[in-house]
Amino acid sequence: MSAPAYRPRILIAEDESGIADTLAYVLRADGYEPIWCATAGEALAQYRACKPDLAILDVGLPDMNGFELFRRLHELPGADGVPMLFLTARSDEIDRVVGLELGADDYIAKPFSPRELVARVRSILRRSARGGTAAPAPVAPGGPAPVFQIDGERRRIRYYGQPLELSRYEYGLLALLVQRPGRVYTRDELLDMVWDDAAQSLDRTVDAHVKTLRAKLKAVAPEVEPIRTLRGTGYALHEDLPPSPTAAP
Known part of the structure; x- marks a missing residue:
């Protein structure tokens, strides 16, 4: 019997259960394995237990600002290679600029289309796999290096x-x-x-x-x-x- 296909793990740090349930549903339907955390503390624990392939971070978490969670995650081993996307009710340009300056791969404001967010997740992971993010992509022996x-x-x-x-x-x-x-x-x-x-x-x-x-x-x-x-x-x-x-x- 062949092994089941790998399902990329998506860490969701979101305190609103309705939004988290919707995200988990559409991500699971698209072939991903969503891991929902209602607090920043849970997200940090889940990350330490098993590093995800991508993280979706709500800025307005109850126990820690999402920007601070981003910084804390990046202090953990191997975090530079994990793409991260900010999800927030704030639409102010300054928040978007802060998120992108920190090094986030994308930023989407509520209300949003769940299918659009999944499309962005798919695009980010595709870029990451081919070396489009800031972290250098691994190069197979004898293969071409990223551009x-x-x-x-x-x-x-x-x-x-x-x-x-x-x-x-x-x-x-x-x-x-x-x-x-x-x-x-x-x-x-x-x-x-x-x-x-x-x-x-x-x-x-x-x-x-x-x-x-x-x-x-x-x-x-x-x-x-x-x-x-x-x-x-x-x-x-x-x-x-x-x-x-x-x-x-």
Whole structure:
């Protein structure tokens, strides 16, 4: 008899039972194994007992702010490789910015469509599996390395295996784009999330840094254009980059 198919574990930290039950139902129907925790303390205990494949964290937990829970989880061994998504009733931009600055993979505000949330979970796990998150993906012996490899502790990024010489803000821009391929960031978002004092900076500041960043990427792979410009909107990283520079059309 063959072993049952692996069901990715999804940790849900949500104190509203109605929302948690709905999430657990749609996640289970989509092939996942939901683990519901009504408090941050339970979530920490469940994480220590068995590391999940992804965590959904409500910001308004009764015993601990969801942002603090995120920080506590990231202090645990191996947490850097676990994607995390914030779920909250707050829709203020500052909360979204704080969550993404902490390193969350996504942010969704209540009320929300359960099917949309499951679609985001699926997308995050797919990106994580192919090395699209900040944690470097494991590389099979003899296999191609991920297009981007980020070393967060040393604040270094490799592009097609080549180390990039980046300024502080170039590193911040590229690391942010790499974490969520395809996600379009406006210039204001990039200023808020990468620069120390966005109020003292201009849209042109972002454009200038993207220009120098592109030049450094092109020096490694002249035929590849990894950063997309959406006129009047902002920038995004291409979702389907060639596995090697020589594979570019």
